[in-house]
Amino acid sequence: MGSTRARIAIDAMGGDHAPSEIVAGALRAQAELGVEVLLVGDPKQIAASTPNASNLSSLEIVPAEGTIEMGEEPLGALRRKPKASINVAMELVKKNRADAVVSAGHSGAAMAAALLRLGRLKGIDRPAIGAVFPTMIQGKPVIILDVGANVDCRPKFLEQFATMGSVYSQYVLGVSAPKVGLLNIGEESSKGNDLALRTHQLLQENQAISFIGNAEGRDVLSGHFDVIVCDGFVGNVLLKFAEAVGEVALQILREELPQGLHGKLGTSLLKPNLKRIKQRMDHAEHGGGLLLGVDGVCIISHGSSQAPSIFNAVRLAREAFDNRVLERIQANYDETNQLPTVSSSQVDS
Known part of the structure; x- marks a missing residue:
């Protein structure tokens, strides 16, 4: 335009x-x-x-x-x-x-x-909804996809999600070489169901992304990964659970900090910190998911x-x-719809 x-x-x-x-x-x-x-x-x-x-x-x-x-x-x-x-x-x-x-x-x-x-x-083949979450490392979010667009997935869908998530992480979130993980029940490449096993192999062979292995549930918000892929069923459950945990944590802070005179004084002094905590944890601060x-x-x-x-x-x-997220995603596919080999440090002029 x-x-x-x-x-x-x-x-x-x-x-x-x-x-x-x-x-x-x-x-x-x-x-x-x-x-x-x-x-x-x-x-x-x-x-x-x-x-x-x-x-x-x-x-x-x-x-x-x-x-x-x-x-x-x-x-x-x-x-x-x-x-x-x-x-x-x-x-x-x-x-x-x-x-x-x-x-x-x-x-x-x-x-x-x-x-x-x-x-x-x-x-x-299939679009995915990507949601950005805060992690334990300040200023280092993780994008998780799919969080609801595709309940059932094929391995190649998850591979495409990894590519789209990497583009978003690099050019919007500012990560020079996004680390990609596959959500699974164990770190070992032999773990998981048939979808996880076949997807792991595809991601490992894909030279256009930086795949570093499986991510367990405890790794999602660790900051060790920049992009995590999963099917939309698992991703949607994860999304809503994480939102609920954030709301519970904020509610506990509201209830516990003002207790007594010292608590009220402390709450007043901590207002700037509490505002930043809310910004990091409250899902309202993230606005929703991008349909990639x-x-x-x-x-x-x-x-x-x-x-x-x-x-x-x-x-x-x-x-x-x-x-220009759409153009950058499209640029990762050549005329035969195959992913070219791209250096993770490549920057668009």
Whole structure:
């Protein structure tokens, strides 16, 4: 596209707190992130969702009719509701009116709409949702994929996930030579089910990535790995468990620190530290997952997303656009859809 300023289409009608929290997050994103926001949804509901409707004058509202409900089967619902907000948002990217889509609605519908309207990148069999987690090493996150797009996987799918995750880690997270791990029940190459064994061999033979072996559950947040791959069933369980652990840890801090006068004084002194702890542990700070492998930038946020999550989802979308993640993934595949041998230190000019 001609402009370098990212244009982000936001599904204003998707999510448990739509449209009010989605609109609030969108307004903050446009004000603070230097992006142009297109709010997709029912104009009347969007206008009624904010105390000061005049604030919406800075945003472009793209009309849509209805949304895909959480209980609906994605493909059938998308066909029955061609003007649903997620369909309209994806169409904006397809027609180059937007650079990315953010949605906190039905994740299956978002993925299906992306596949139907945007298609897959050349050489990618299945897209994957990548989620970025904090680790024990400050400033060193790990991206885990797939966390929900593909319940059942083949070894070559996981190999493609490793490649896409490596590109994201290198160019967005700033890791010069991302270390890739395969989530498994043991470190040894002989451990795991048939999928793990066959995938291990493929990753080991792939010279375009830096595969360092299996990652056990205790290794996920250790900081020893930059990219961890698994099927979407395991990844989704891991994602939701990690989010719950983070919420429990934050709740324990809230309950225990203010105990007594000394505790209240200590809490006051520790406020800057507690804020940083929340930023590292709270899933709302990460915004959601990037749907890697489709021919367009798409961020799938949590259904429970509120304004801070939407703000951070827009930030993720802008980073993916600014760092040309799609082009870099595509560049890893030649005309025969085979991975070329690339030096891990190679940097795009």
